[in-house]
Amino acid sequence: MRSQPKGLTFMTILSGLLFLGALWMVFVYAPLEAVMNYVQKIFYFHIANAWVGMLGFMAAAVAGIVYLVKKDMKWDIVELAAVEISLVFFSITIASGSIWAKPSWGTWWTWDARLTTAAILEMIYLAYLLLRQGIEDPEQRARFGAVYTLIGSLSVPITFFSIRIWQTIHPAVIGAGSSSAVGSFGMTPKMLATMFYCLGTFSVIFVTLLWYRIRLGVLAERVEQIKLQVME
Amino acid sequence: MERESTAYFKAIGAIVWKDLAAELRSRELLSAMLVFAMLVILIFNFAIELQPSLRATITPGVLWVTFAFAGTLGLNRSMAIEKDRGCLDGLLLAPVDRSAIYFGKALSNLAFMLIVELIVLPVYSLLYNTNLFNPGLLLTILLGSIGYVAVGTLLASMAVQTRTRDVLLPILLFPVILPILMAAVKTSGGFLQSAPMETIWPWLNILIVYDVIFTAVAFMLYDSVVEE
Numbered sequence: 300m301r302s303q304p305k306g307l308t309f310m311t312i313l314s315g316l317l318f319l320g321a322l323w324m325v326f327v328y329a330p331l332e333a334v335m336n337y338v339q340k341i342f343y344f345h346i347a348n349a350w351v352g353m354l355g356f357m358a359a360a361v362a363g364i365v366y367l368v369k370k371d372m373k374w375d376i377v378e379l380a381a382v383e384i385s386l387v388f389f390s391i392t393i394a395s396g397s398i399w400a401k402p403s404w405g406t407w408w409t410w411d412a413r414l415t416t417a418a419i420l421e422m423i424y425l426a427y428l429l430l431r432q433g434i435e436d437p438e439q440r441a442r443f444g445a446v447y448t449l450i451g452s453l454s455v456p457i458t459f460f461s462i463r464i465w466q467t468i469h470p471a472v473i474g475a476g477s478s479s480a481v482g483s484f485g486m487t488p489k490m491l492a493t494m495f496y497c498l499g500t501f502s503v504i505f506v507t508l509l510w511y512r513i514r515l516g517v518l519a520e521r522v523e524q525i526k527l528q529v530m531e
Numbered sequence: 532m533e534r535e536s537t538a539y540f541k542a543i544g545a546i547v548w549k550d551l552a553a554e555l556r557s558r559e560l561l562s563a564m565l566v567f568a569m570l571v572i573l574i575f576n577f578a579i580e581l582q583p584s585l586r587a588t589i590t591p592g593v594l595w596v597t598f599a600f601a602g603t604l605g606l607n608r609s610m611a612i613e614k615d616r617g618c619l620d621g622l623l624l625a626p627v628d629r630s631a632i633y634f635g636k637a638l639s640n641l642a643f644m645l646i647v648e649l650i651v652l653p654v655y656s657l658l659y660n661t662n663l664f665n666p667g668l669l670l671t672i673l674l675g676s677i678g679y680v681a682v683g684t685l686l687a688s689m690a691v692q693t694r695t696r697d698v699l700l701p702i703l704l705f706p707v708i709l710p711i712l713m714a715a716v717k718t719s720g721g722f723l724q725s726a727p728m729e730t731i732w733p734w735l736n737i738l739i740v741y742d743v744i745f746t747a748v749a750f751m752l753y754d755s756v757v758e759e
Binding site: 367419422423425426429430432433434435439442443445446447449450451453454457458460461462464 | 682685686689690692693694695696699702703705706707708709710713714733734737740741744745748752755756758
């Protein structure tokens with residue numbers, strides 16, 4: 300049995316340490332926001348979770364394209380890993396966003412472009428998992444999965460811009476926000492540093508998780524092959 | 532070169548002709564879609580009271596939900612027929628480009644959808660005393676149906692090859708078709724309430740862009756979907 304690679308152990312420990320640092324940055328280093336107080340603290344992890352969700356979304360789309368070109372099963376494993384991670388992190392983003400929205404906007408949910416797009420993305424990924432479940436042949440499963448992620452990754456940006464034409468109230472942290480945005484705030488340098496630190500930390504966590512999930516996928520494939528050998 | 536392209540269009544034409552002829556004899560697909568569409572409108576009538584004052588704003592939504600639901604029924608059936616009796620394998624064996632099969636199936640699906648829509652529209656006008664004969668609305672319905680069918684045909688070809696095929700198509704289709712539905716509802720509403728063109732254009736643009744992108748993508752991906 301192959302044991303866990305050294306690099307992965309290192310990444311795991313690094314993720315843990317960085318995360319402890321992130322907790323310190325968020326709760327001690329970053330100043331309290333004047334209007335929203337402690338509620339604003341959720342923003343650092345909210346942004347970081349959304350970032351990881353986006354990374355997973357892009358990784359899945361790229362892996363899907365590469366699979367369709369190369370027809371190499373390892374890209375299918377990468378794609379599935381990225382989709383699963385993106386699904387989990389977008390769920391956390393939606394949950395943390397709702398917790399923040401209740402005191403700031405007075406509601407758990409609004410049909411804003413970002414919120415709705417995140418929800419649609421979750422739906423597409425759930426549909427993706429259901430699609431995979433319904434196919435037995437691994438090669439066909441990989442092909443259909445890649446086609447569907449590709450369709451999804453094209454449709455999601457159009458969905459986003461379509462909803463954007465309706466006015467949005469979600470504050471834009473980077474770039475120009477809508478004039479009707481509610482709950483935006485100016486960031487002090489310390490807040491900005493904390494935000495970027497969290498983004499970096501969660502990127503490392505993303506790579507670590509992706510590595511674990513790909514390794515799991517590779518091992519699962521080997522188990523499948525060994526099972527087939529035993530049966531023969 | 533010219534010969535090749537004529538052969539290509541002939542192959543598309545043959546598939547469309549085959550589907551229309553089969554439908555003309557059995558009438559199973561269109562009748563199911565039509566009855567279903569009527570039932571959806573009936574249910575809407577009781578689910579949300581379509582009072583005259585609300586009709587102008589709700590009509591586009593009701594129409595598009597009806598088309599989207601009836602559409603999945605047609606798409607599923609049209610691809611299931613191919614799969615069940617081994618017709619798809621026969622089509623794939625034919626010495627034509629795979630994308631010709633895609634365009635053939637997409638065009639016949641589009642024809643079925645437009646026929647259903649052309650029957651639903653006057654019935655809706657009659658039942659709810661709303662004039663739906665508006666060139667803008669008809670154009671929107673055409674554009675919306677093209678986008679819907681372009682993605683729908685591709686996804687239906689995938690869905691019928693899975694174990695859970697009867698339930699899978701709407702789940703796969705609806706989240707990716709959302710921009711089309713949004714834009715179509717907005718454009719239809721704009722035309723029905725004779726809103727100024729500059730408020731309609733952004734939505735009409737989304738419809739056109741979506742149609743172009745997804746027809747091109749489905750054309751490129753179809754090969755990976757029917758490969759054996």
